[in-house]
Amino acid sequence: xxxxxxxxxxxxxxxxxxxxxxxxxxxxxxxxxxxxxxxxxxxxxxxxxxxxxxxxxxxxxxxxxxxxxxxxxxxxxxxxxxxxxxxxxxxxxxxxxxxxxxxxxxxxxxxxxxxxxxxxxxxxxxxxxxxxxxxxxxxxxxxxxxxxxxxxxxxxxxxxxxxxxxxxxxxxxxxxxxxxxxxxxxxxxxxxxxxxxxxxxxxxxxxxxxxxxxxxxxxxxxxxxxxxxxxxxxxxxxxxxxxxxxxxxxxxxxxxxxxxxxxxxxxxxxxxxxxxxxxxxxxxxxxxxxxxxxxxxxxxxxxxxxxxxxxxxxxx
Numbered sequence: 001x002x003x004x005x006x007x008x009x010x011x012x013x014x015x016x017x018x019x020x021x022x023x024x025x026x027x028x029x030x031x032x033x034x035x036x037x038x039x040x041x042x043x044x045x046x047x048x049x050x051x052x053x054x055x056x057x058x059x060x061x062x063x064x065x066x067x068x069x070x071x072x073x074x075x076x077x078x079x080x081x082x083x084x085x086x087x088x089x090x091x092x093x094x095x096x097x098x099x100x101x102x103x104x105x106x107x108x109x110x111x112x113x114x115x116x117x118x119x120x121x122x123x124x125x126x127x128x129x130x131x132x133x134x135x136x137x138x139x140x141x142x143x144x145x146x147x148x149x150x151x152x153x154x155x156x157x158x159x160x161x162x163x164x165x166x167x168x169x170x171x172x173x174x175x176x177x178x179x180x181x182x183x184x185x186x187x188x189x190x191x192x193x194x195x196x197x198x199x200x201x202x203x204x205x206x207x208x209x210x211x212x213x214x215x216x217x218x219x220x221x222x223x224x225x226x227x228x229x230x231x232x233x234x235x236x237x238x239x240x241x242x243x244x245x246x247x248x249x250x251x252x253x254x255x256x257x258x259x260x261x262x263x264x265x266x267x268x269x270x271x272x273x274x275x276x277x278x279x280x281x282x283x284x285x286x287x288x289x290x291x292x293x294x295x296x297x298x299x300x301x302x303x304x305x306x307x308x309x310x311x312x313x314x315x316x
Contacts, residue, residue, distance in 0.1 A: 018097050022057045023170050025049045027178040028301070032265040033278060037285045039294040044278065044301045045175065048270065052093040053086075054303035055171075059194050060090030062166035063155040064098070073153040078103050080145055080152040082128075082137035084191065084226035085114040086303055087157050092121035103152070105141040107133055111225070113307040134191070134226070135234045158192050159237035167198025175199065175298055176206055183207065184295040187284055189215040189250065189276045191226045193239040195300060200243055214244040215280035223252040224276055225308075248280045255279055256313040259305065271308050274301040 026046045034042040047055035067073030078101045079091050088104040095102040102123040106114070109130035118125055126144070128136040138158065145154045157163050175183060186203055188196045193214075200212040217224045220232030230239065259275035262268040277299040288295050 018051055019061060019094065022050050022052075022061050024174060027175070027298070028268070030262075030266055030268075030278065030281075033261065033282065034285060037289040039292075040285045040288055041296045042278070042281045042285060042299070043179070043296065044274075044281075044299050045171065046268075046301050048301060048304035052090040053306070054090065054271075055195055055300060056086040056090045056302075057093070058166040058170060059157065059163040059192070060087055060094055060155075062169075063157065063160050063162045064091070064094050064100075066160075066162040067153050067155060073100070075099060077153040078151060080104075080141060080154050081157055082106070082134065082141040083157070084134050084137070085110050085307060086226065087192075088123065089114065089117055089121070091155075092118050092123035095123070096121050103144075105137045105144070107137050111307050112310055117307070133233075134228065138234055157194070158234070161238055163192055163194035164198035164201070164238055167195050168202045169198075171195070172199045172202025172206075176203070179296060179298065181207060182296045183210055183298050185211050185213065185284060185288075185297040187213040187215060187248070187277065187280045187297060187299050189217075189224070189227050189273055189280065190230070190239070191228055191273070192236050193228075193230075194236075195302075197238060197240065197243060211245045212243070213246045213248060213280070213284060215248045215250050215276060217276075218249040218251050223272070224250070224255055225272055226302075227273055227276060248283055250276050250280055256316070258282075259308075259313070260316070263305070268301065269305040270301045271303040271305055272311075274303065277302070 028044050028046050030042045050057035079095055080103045082105045092102045104123055105126045105128055107130050108127040128140040145152055190196050196214055203210045217227050217229045220229045255272055255276035258279040262270055281297045281299045
């Protein structure tokens with residue numbers, strides 16, 4: 001059973017603009033999943049509490065605001081980017097709220113739920129070769145932008161430092177405050193690598209003894225939507241392969257299995273990358289327990305399961 005840690009400083013007591021509700025998400029203790037390791041706490045940031053439903057709200061908002069401040073984004077330009085889904089949904093939600101048109105390139109095998117959500121927000125969608133994954137969408141969006149750069153604001157989530165800085169400035173400090181500085185390990189899988197990069201850099205600055213562990217799909221051909229196998233993928237411009245203390249290679253089926261466990265054992269209906277993150281946290285916990293160490297491991301529940309309910313693995 002999952003338990004939400006008491007964090008009264010996050011309570012909202014008055015009405016706020018929609019985009020002001022991004023961030024300050026709960027930290028959830030995974031009691032059943034971590035019960036096998038009595039000396040180890042596993043906690044997760046419940047990022048599906050963001051208004052767009054995922055951790056990507058943070059980065060998308062920071063990139064849009066940075067574009068406005070720089071003058072690169074105005075209402076004569078269309079927000080254009082490639083996405084596996086969640087960042088695109090965040091752009092579409094923010095665009096609808098702030099009056100921007102949004103055009104997105106997604107892999108053709110993006111889930112039907114994601115496509116419907118984007119359509120509901122009014123975003124225009126183009127689809128790249130599903131066999132090329134997120135890299136195919138990146139290549140296609142670059143061609144579109146170069147053909148008419150004056151028409152678009154291209155945040156380029158894989159290379160824009162405003163992506164990781166959203167987590168350096170906000171998500172990292174939230175984790176430090178919510179754990180009372182007791183966090184000993186942080187683990188997260190990588191797509192753009194923005195979440196891992198920003199949080200890790202903040203922890204390196206404020207709590208340098210915390211060990212930060214990345215996670216990646218075990219091969220370039222995997223079913224972990226939105227995540228990258230860095231050795232075979234187009235690497236994000238701000239990805240730093242020296243940043244992590246260690247890396248865990250995750251099998252797709254293990255992530256799927258953890259998604260089902262989180263629903264049935266913790267009451268948490270979350271997405272595939274969340275399952276990957278929690279599975280990585282349990283691998284870390286198992287290793288620490290074998291060495292007789294106590295720890296507080298923090299990871300990220302990137303989004304909810306609503307975008308994945310048509311996936312086959314629920315039937316297993």
